[in-house]
Amino acid sequence: MSLIVFSSDFASSSWCLDEVAMIMEHKKHHAGHIVLPVFYDVDPSEVQKQTGDLAEAFSRDGKLFKDEKIEGWRSALCKVTNLAGMVLHNRPESGFIQDIVKKVGEMLKRTILHVPSYLVGVDAQVKGINNWIQDKPKDVNIAVICGIGGVGKTTIAKTVFNLNFEQFDCWSFLKDVRETSKQYNGLVQLQMQLLSDMKGGFHKINNVDDGTIQIRYATRFKKVLIVLDDVDDVGQLKSILEMGKWLYKGSRIIITTRNGRLQSFHDQPCKEFRILPLHDSESLQLFTWHAFRQSQPSEYYLQTLKNRALLWRATTCSQSNWLFFV
Incomplete structure (x- = not known):
């Protein structure tokens, strides 16, 4: 351009x-x-x-x-x-x-995060989260996207992130928080990525407490969008953000988690978006898109695919595990 x-x-x-x-x-x-x-x-x-x-x-x-x-x-x-x-x-x-x-x-039509080519059954969830983001609250808002593993929480969070990040002064998408935090200095790594996204460049952090202080100063006068993907412990949230107590008004924090208990953050109000598994027809449509690159299979394959889609839905709801049946 x-x-x-x-x-x-x-x-x-x-x-x-x-x-x-x-x-x-x-x-x-x-x-x-x-x-x-x-x-x-x-x-x-x-x-x-x-x-x-x-x-x-x-x-x-x-x-x-x-x-x-x-x-x-x-x-x-x-x-x-x-x-x-x-x-x-x-x-x-x-x-x-x-x-x-x-x-x-x-x-x-700028995007930052890759999402699958064929999205099925996510429009309603994305629309609901978009409406929440585009409200004009006086205080920081926190949303929790929760559901079983593989149900599409990360895909929905990425789609919402791509659609809205330009409305904010700074933004960051921290993926795989649960796995990264298990690594040596994992929480410090996440803090360093967040600081880099907020300010650019490399920022040395000596320990988690030091990172928390640096993040506070980096975000206190900016409207930010932060996604913490696959969180399973409140301690991870406290270490990274202290749950946004100092974030600037209009900022948004989105958390994806399998842990329904993470809906309460020490009197911090948050909005819950619960993601349910696909319906039978949606499972069939998603499978057909990946298998045949079209929304409907031919009559020859229809009954077999219905049986496979039902089995697939019972086994996993992930939009990335379709190769198991192809």
């Missing part, structure tokens, strides 16, 4: 004009390349018609450059202004910048 920022003296730089021409030539041969023009204190019509300061610049450059080069610049500018762009007008620059960031995110 390319962002072209037009200002009143943009055309005074032949190097900038060369860049516009190069970008539009690249877009001509690469359909997936996105170009977003941004008009900063300049009207799009002036760029399109090449009037005002642009006209003066082209008149001056006509004495220095060949007509062919100038025509290339003119052509590129016309193509750019035919694209939907963003105009500052008379509005605060800070809000304009935020709108640009949001627009770029929408155009690139």
Whole structure:
């Protein structure tokens, strides 16, 4: 993606004009390349018609450059202004910048975490958690996604994370908390990853207490989204975050767990999202997507697949263990 920022003296730089021409030539041969023009204190019509300061610049450059080069610049500018762009007008620059960031995110459909290609039976859960995230509470909110192993808690948490992380100042997804915490200095490793996600770079932590203090200072004035995946002990939560007692308002903590007892955190209010196993029809649909890359099997395989899907559902609800039957 390319962002072209037009200002009143943009055309005074032949190097900038060369860049516009190069970008539009690249877009001509690469359909997936996105170009977003941004008009900063300049009207799009002036760029399109090449009037005002642009006209003066082209008149001056006509004495220095060949007509062919100038025509290339003119052509590129016309193509750019035919694209939907963003105009500052008379509005605060800070809000304009935020709108640009949001627009770029929408155009690139940016994601951070990989999720399976075929998702079945998760839309309702994702919608419910999205609604919870997008509320405007005064205090920090904590959600617990709970259910049996393999039911899809992590997949749902990743999907929600990808859809919402750009609404926050900082974000972090700590996966496999249960397994990592069993390793030597495992909790310190998790704290170091969280700090790196919040601040960037490497941050040395001497012990869990030191990490807790550093995390407190790194997050106290930022609206953050933190996912703690596969937690099985309250001690892990205390060590990593002290359950968010110092986090900035509007922050969100999402916890996935098999342990239903983790729904209470010492008088900390939290929202519970319980994930149930797939229904028979959903199990069959998920299996068919992975086996045949389509939502419905042929009649020839239908009865056999129904039997296998029922057995699969009884054995495991994981969206990653389908190879057992294929």
